[in-house]
Amino acid sequence: MGASFSSSSQRQxxxxxRLYYFDISARAEAIRLCLYMAGIDFxxxxxxxDEWAVLKKNExxxxxxxxxxxxxxxxxxxxLDGKEHMLCQSRSILRYVGRLAATRKSSNKKGxxxxxxxxxxxxxASLIVDQALDSLEDTFPGSFRAIMAEKDEAKKQEMIQExxxxxxxxxxxxxxxxxxxxxxxxxxxxxxxxCETTTTWLPSGVLSIADLSTYAFVDLCLSGxxxxxxxxxxxxxxxxxxxxxxxxxxxxxxxTKAWNSKVTAAKNKTDEPAS
Ligand SMILES: N[C@@H](CCC(=O)N[C@@H](CS)C(=O)NCC(=O)O)C(=O)O
Numbered sequence: 001m002g003a004s005f006s007s008s009s010q011r012q013x014x015x016x017x018r019l020y021y022f023d024i025s026a027r028a029e030a031i032r033l034c035l036y037m038a039g040i041d042f043x044x045x046x047x048x049x050d051e052w053a054v055l056k057k058n059e060x061x062x063x064x065x066x067x068x069x070x071x072x073x074x075x076x077x078x079x080l081d082g083k084e085h086m087l088c089q090s091r092s093i094l095r096y097v098g099r100l101a102a103t104r105k106s107s108n109k110k111g112x113x114x115x116x117x118x119x120x121x122x123x124x125a126s127l128i129v130d131q132a133l134d135s136l137e138d139t140f141p142g143s144f145r146a147i148m149a150e151k152d153e154a155k156k157q158e159m160i161q162e163x164x165x166x167x168x169x170x171x172x173x174x175x176x177x178x179x180x181x182x183x184x185x186x187x188x189x190x191x192x193x194x195c196e197t198t199t200t201w202l203p204s205g206v207l208s209i210a211d212l213s214t215y216a217f218v219d220l221c222l223s224g225x226x227x228x229x230x231x232x233x234x235x236x237x238x239x240x241x242x243x244x245x246x247x248x249x250x251x252x253x254x255x256t257k258a259w260n261s262k263v264t265a266a267k268n269k270t271d272e273p274a275s
Contacts, residue, residue: 214250
């Protein structure tokens with residue numbers, strides 16, 4: 001399917017938006033949260049790992065086109081000007097929904113309830129956001145993928161220890177300092193559990209997709225989805241108060257709380273035994 005967009009795509013919210021991903025935060029949560037916070041309707045399609053495997057198998061054996069352009073999720077499908085679109089790449093999708101969010105009136109607010117966006121009309125602000133997204137990408141997934149792929153258990157454990165004791169602390173230290181240099185400080189220093197202090201990537205203090213992405217990154221580390229992060233994750237991350245300050249800023253937002261409650265309610269409903 002060719003992606004031909006009219007000039008109205010610059011400002012038009014598409015119809016029938018569907019976001020496909022696994023039932024985890026990782027590469028989709030910032031996108032989901034951005035759409036939800038902007039009040040843009042979308043279907044949050046969560047596939048189980050075995051459902052995805054079936055789609056992949058069908059694609060190989062039957063030539064179906066269900067796993068997106070690159071055979072990976074997240075995938076965004078929508079209708080615009082009567083045409084169906086299917087696109088991939090998490091950060092591209094996040095920037096796109098951040099642009100859509102910017103068309104919402106409430107994105108102009110300065111207060112805490114402004115819609116988080118991708119600030120395309122401010123070259124420096126969008127550079128700060130891009131730098132944050134790319135740095136977050138470099139902080140984690142490379143090491144994670146290599147560990148997942150390692151078959152030798154002893155080697156795997158060695159790699160995990162290296163990530164936890166060396167690679168991740170070093171990357172987080174840099175990320176923490178980058179937040180401070182991006183927003184102009186001051187640097188947060190307290191890491192106490194009951195600490196309420198928050199921060200953002202942008203100096204304006206307004207939320208952006210970089211904050212949502214940082215939130216999703218921390219959420220993944222704390223979620224227990226990555227077994228080897230479950231135990232040491234919280235203690236490790238607590239050493240980086242600005243990273244945690246951004247996470248806290250998003251977590252404390254009433255819209256994030258509403259979204260998390262909605263997701264939990266939907267999960268509980270699915271888990272209910274059929275009567
Ligand atoms: N660069 C891509 C990477 C996407 C990716 O690695 N997706 C993984 C899940 S996080 C996936 O779909 N894995 C299943 C597969 O490759 O079959 C992005 O940022 O969207």
